[in-house]
Amino acid sequence: VSESYQRIQEVDEQVKAFLTLNEEKAYEKAKQLDEQKLNDQSILFGIPIGIKDNIMTEGLRTTCGSQFLRNFENPLYDATVIKKLSKSNTVTIGKLNMDEFAMGSSNENSSYFSTRNPWNTDYVPGGSSGGSAAAVAAGEVFFSIGSDTGGSIRQPASFCGVVGLKPTYGFVSRFGLVAFASSLDQIGPITRTVEDNAHLLQALVGHDEMDTTSANVDIPNFADATKQDVKGLRIAVPQEYLQEGVSPEVKEAVLKALKTYEDMGATWEEVSLPHSRYAVAAYYLLASSEASANLARFDGVRYGVRSEKAENMLDMFKLSRSEGFGDEVKRRIMLGTFALSSGYYDAYYKKAQKVRTLIKQDFEKVFENYDVIVGPTAPTTAFKVGEKIDDPLTMYANDILTIPVNLAGVPGMSIPCGFSSEGLPIGLQIIGKHFDESTLYRAAYAFE
Numbered sequence: 001v002s003e004s005y006q007r008i009q010e011v012d013e014q015v016k017a018f019l020t021l022n023e024e025k026a027y028e029k030a031k032q033l034d035e036q037k038l039n040d041q042s043i044l045f046g047i048p049i050g051i052k053d054n055i056m057t058e059g060l061r062t063t064c065g066s067q068f069l070r071n072f073e074n075p076l077y078d079a080t081v082i083k084k085l086s087k088s089n090t091v092t093i094g095k096l097n098m099d100e101f102a103m104g105s106s107n108e109n110s111s112y113f114s115t116r117n118p119w120n121t122d123y124v125p126g127g128s129s130g131g132s133a134a135a136v137a138a139g140e141v142f143f144s145i146g147s148d149t150g151g152s153i154r155q156p157a158s159f160c161g162v163v164g165l166k167p168t169y170g171f172v173s174r175f176g177l178v179a180f181a182s183s184l185d186q187i188g189p190i191t192r193t194v195e196d197n198a199h200l201l202q203a204l205v206g207h208d209e210m211d212t213t214s215a216n217v218d219i220p221n222f223a224d225a226t227k228q229d230v231k232g233l234r235i236a237v238p239q240e241y242l243q244e245g246v247s248p249e250v251k252e253a254v255l256k257a258l259k260t261y262e263d264m265g266a267t268w269e270e271v272s273l274p275h276s277r278y279a280v281a282a283y284y285l286l287a288s289s290e291a292s293a294n295l296a297r298f299d300g301v302r303y304g305v306r307s308e309k310a311e312n313m314l315d316m317f318k319l320s321r322s323e324g325f326g327d328e329v330k331r332r333i334m335l336g337t338f339a340l341s342s343g344y345y346d347a348y349y350k351k352a353q354k355v356r357t358l359i360k361q362d363f364e365k366v367f368e369n370y371d372v373i374v375g376p377t378a379p380t381t382a383f384k385v386g387e388k389i390d391d392p393l394t395m396y397a398n399d400i401l402t403i404p405v406n407l408a409g410v411p412g413m414s415i416p417c418g419f420s421s422e423g424l425p426i427g428l429q430i431i432g433k434h435f436d437e438s439t440l441y442r443a444a445y446a447f448e
């Protein structure tokens with residue numbers, strides 16, 4: 001724990017991953033753990049961990065990267081995943097920067113500051129869990145927790161050269177995760193190695209009656225899966241994942257990875273996910289619609305900051321929201337409110353839901369004949385700070401390869417698979433069947 005804080009002191013001025021540190025309580029916990037060390041067998045014992053700032057931590061400030069919650073110093077309860085981590089005896093080092101309410105792909109939508117890519121601080125770390133990926137890549141913490149609605153664990157993991165998993169929808173409890181788009185959000189682990197990732201996921205999964213979408217399924221031993229080789233593994237490579245828009249260097253690294261799999265006895269074939277070209281459009285309608293409903297709770301009364309300029313109640317709602325939310329959040333609330341409004345519901349929201357079903361069926365069809373789907377995590381490596389921030393549509397397009405996975409509810413993982421000529425990490429995405437994280441770990445570990 002002390003090495004972790006020392007490292008933060010050394011590098012966080014440049015990386016800017018942390019929004020809030022938990023120093024006092026972390027040392028207290030570490031001391032407690034030191035005293036009970038001898039009879040504790042748990043594998044995560046004493047591991048310093050960082051938490052994305054949209055996950056509720058009792059008594060530890062939780063801002064979601066938003067000015068709206070800058071004074072939310074004292075959340076009253078822990079998210080289920082925090083309770084579980086506590087039981088596993090990890091030590092929470094602090095809260096990690098993110099795009100405001102998890103909306104963004106570069107961390108530049110944080111209302112505090114932008115986290116930088118530890119490999120080169122002129123570049124973004126990705127988003128929205130950019131703080132979580134950067135902190136692990138920079139060695140500030142061993143493990144971190146992120147959330148992924150449309151790619152927010154996998155894309156920053158790819159940009160920062162670490163291992164990130166978005167679990168199957170329903171595998172990890174969302175209780176205490178500040179909701180962005182409830183039908184897509186999942187919490188997941190970010191680590192340096194695949195094996196670490198398997199151990200951390202093990203601590204996070206499990207049925208939770210506090211989350212009505214939490215699945216009650218058997219839980220395998222994920223680390224065991226890494227012991228099996230990939231002989232006979234059937235890999236599908238969607239042609240849509242290697243088309244224009246994907247940079248030549250990324251494509252080359254992915255093809256090289258596929259060659260490695262071949263050499264290890266796996267086979268791969270090209271397949272099609274024909275509806276994935278509609279995924280970005282469907283996602284931004286659905287996610288924004290859900291966000292417009294979820295973010296209605298920020299009204300200046302129940303949580304966070306209240307405008308001081310208001311003279312009556314209606315103004316208080318309006319001004320608190322106008323002052324508290326940043327531009328991207330407002331853009332999504334407006335888009336979502338429009339898409340759900342009467343007269344437009346059928347044309348936009350309902351149509352997007354139908355597209356979502358088609359995308360899900362694309363995956364089901366491929367998984368009839370293959371064990372995993374492999375492709376790039378993102379079309380490019382990390383881009384420069386400031387390069388895309390004025391053009392939301394280009395920013396949205398960066399999520400094209402991660403979003404279909406959330407729409408289908410299946411698990412997806414990003415592992416490092418090389419570097420660009422600029423020295424920036426490239427991510428390989430491995431996608432699996434519902435609740436088949438074991439096969440993802442098996443495939444990822446063999447490659448690593």
Ligand code: GLN
Nearest residue numbers: 102103104149150151152
């Ligand atoms: N970048 C995507 C968005 O802005 C995904 C975000 C996420 O997964 N939380 O919505």
